[in-house]
Amino acid sequence: MDEPLNLGFEEAATPFVSASQNARVWTEHWVGANLFCPNCGAPRINQFPGNRKVADFFCGVCEEEFELKSQRGRFGPCVVDGAFGSMCDRLAASNNPNLVLMNYDMARFGVTDLFFVPRHFFVREIIQERKPLAPTARRAGWVGCNILLSEIPKSGKIFFVRDSEAAPRDLVMEQWRSTLFLKDQGVAARGWLIEVMKCVERIGRETFTLDDVYGFEDRLTAIYPGNRNVRPKIRQQLQVLRDQGYLDFVGRGRYRLRHRS
Numbered sequence: 001m002d003e004p005l006n007l008g009f010e011e012a013a014t015p016f017v018s019a020s021q022n023a024r025v026w027t028e029h030w031v032g033a034n035l036f037c038p039n040c041g042a043p044r045i046n047q048f049p050g051n052r053k054v055a056d057f058f059c060g061v062c063e064e065e066f067e068l069k070s071q072r073g074r075f076g077p078c079v080v081d082g083a084f085g086s087m088c089d090r091l092a093a094s095n096n097p098n099l100v101l102m103n104y105d106m107a108r109f110g111v112t113d114l115f116f117v118p119r120h121f122f123v124r125e126i127i128q129e130r131k132p133l134a135p136t137a138r139r140a141g142w143v144g145c146n147i148l149l150s151e152i153p154k155s156g157k158i159f160f161v162r163d164s165e166a167a168p169r170d171l172v173m174e175q176w177r178s179t180l181f182l183k184d185q186g187v188a189a190r191g192w193l194i195e196v197m198k199c200v201e202r203i204g205r206e207t208f209t210l211d212d213v214y215g216f217e218d219r220l221t222a223i224y225p226g227n228r229n230v231r232p233k234i235r236q237q238l239q240v241l242r243d244q245g246y247l248d249f250v251g252r253g254r255y256r257l258r259h260r261s
């Protein structure tokens with residue numbers, strides 16, 4: 001049995017005048033006090049001592065790292081992240097952190113939604129380069145980036161809390177495990193797999209045909225303009241997804257997604 005989850009923030013004395021600094025204290029405290037590790041199931045993850053540039057939390061058991069992004073109200077199609085250059089460098093790094101995305105509500109004074117994006121969903125395709133800061137800015141010329149949440153497939157957004165309801169931890173871990181195979185792929189190979197997963201999601205049916213996926217040929221050609229073999233590439237990705245238990249071939253160019261809740 002899962003221990004009951006307390007979604008409320010603690011009314012700790014908050015020393016800051018700024019609302020965003022206080023929110024940082026509340027949300028980080030909540031994560032440290034309540035959040036388990038979706039990778040290995042350790043009951044808590046730990047906060048890094050202050051001012052680490054990239055990750056905020058780590059698991060003392062499996063050593064996965066986590067970056068927390070929290071916001072009042074729901075996220076839009078993207079979230080702002082740090083420097084574009086260092087994000088690109090991190091894509092291939094083994095300690096690139098997983099994302100923890102939290103929404104909170106001040107009326108309830110607690111968490112309303114929280115989902116994980118496993119680090120293996122971080123590919124170049126979901127990172128958007130922002131315009132350099134204006135010459136008049138303090139950090140003139142600095143280039144930041146956005147993480148395009150809208151470009152992450154559903155299987156890469158693993159909800160623990162949705163609409164103030166917590167999901168069973170077992171289910172969260174099962175969803176986490178179901179895409180771990182992406183980790184074994186290089187960054188470029190992962191990009192293709194994730195794009196094909198998104199096409200399959202967009203078909204919106206459990207059973208579909210190869211032609212349904214070929215229907216996204218133009219879209220994939222636009223993403224990978226250098227590739228002249230999009231159809232063979234699609235078939236190759238479907239084969240990998242089959243081998244990894246993400247979907248099944250059911251004969252005559254038909255496929256079925258494995259059941260996942």
Ligand SMILES: [Zn+2]
Nearest residue numbers: 037040059062
């Ligand atoms: Zn862990």
